[in-house]
Amino acid sequence: EVQLVESGGGLVKPGGSLRLTCAASGFTLSNAYMNWVRQAPGKGLEWVGLIKSKSDRGTTEYAAPVSGRFTISRDDSKNTLYLQMDSLKTEDTAVYYCSAYGSGRFDWGQGTLVTVSS
Amino acid sequence: DIVMTQSPDSLAVSLGERATIHCKSSQSVLYSSNNNNYVAWYQQKPGQPPKLLIYWVSARESGVPDRFSGSGSGTDFTLTISSLQAEDVAVYYCHQYYSRPYTFGQGTKLEIK
Numbered sequence: 004e005v006q007l008v009e010s011g012g013g014l015v016k017p018g019g020s021l022r023l024t025c026a027a028s029g030f031t032l033s034n035a036y037m038n039w040v041r042q043a044p045g046k047g048l049e050w051v052g053l054i055k056s057k058s059d060r061g062t063t064e065y066a067a068p069v070s071g072r073f074t075i076s077r078d079d080s081k082n083t084l085y086l087q088m089d090s091l092k093t094e095d096t097a098v099y100y101c102s103a104y105g106s107g108r109f110d111w112g113q114g115t116l117v118t119v120s121s
Numbered sequence: 122d123i124v125m126t127q128s129p130d131s132l133a134v135s136l137g138e139r140a141t142i143h144c145k146s147s148q149s150v151l152y153s154s155n156n157n158n159y160v161a162w163y164q165q166k167p168g169q170p171p172k173l174l175i176y177w178v179s180a181r182e183s184g185v186p187d188r189f190s191g192s193g194s195g196t197d198f199t200l201t202i203s204s205l206q207a208e209d210v211a212v213y214y215c216h217q218y219y220s221r222p223y224t225f226g227q228g229t230k231l232e233i234k
Contacts, residue, residue, distance in 0.1 A: 050222050108182065109173060110173075111171055113170055114170050
């Protein structure tokens with residue numbers, strides 16, 4: 004059974020940094036396209052970015068609002084995905100979900116809340 | 122970017138009646154090489170992550186009741202709940218994963234009349 008568990012959320016000041024972690028089990032993370040999706044309080048879903056599978060060279064792509072500030076990476080030895088968030092803005096406040104794509108469908112974690120506020 | 126537009130924004134349906142939610146994409150999400158439309162539908166209840174209901178337009182996720190069905194092709198898609206149950210009260214989102222950036226509809230809030 005696929006399980007994704009996010010952690011690392013919390014309160015951070017504008018301009019600060021935070022690293023989110025997504026621990027995967029039940030599958031090999033490096034074989035999947037791994038995504039981050041966020042949801043601001045009371046708002047809809049917004050795709051943040053992804054890292055491709057190892058066979059597709061693990062390249063990354065990002066949504067325009069976070070490009071240049073956020074970095075997605077993974078540690079294959081730990082089967083873990085990361086989202087490094089720098090230069091955080093108040094508008095980055097959201098629940099952040101990791102999501103694994105395979106065979107046309109997505110599995111989702113429970114999410115972790117990031118609050119950017121002074 | 123592909124814009125996904127859902128209608129209506131909110132919907133009230135009586136228990137046991139049919140609920141229909143529409144989603145229109147600003148361009149085709151049909152991948153010709155495999156004839157799959159890259160559209161999914163999610164259900165989200167307060168305080169919970171999105172739950173996958175339907176992928177590839179009409180493939181029902183394992184464990185999802187068969188009262189949920191998806192249809193459409195190209196740019197027009199529909200989620201149908203054939204007989205509304207109380208536990209179906211939620212916000213529903215369509216999602217295109219045909220091209221990046223992946224995008225979602227704005228959500229449809231479904232309530233009991």
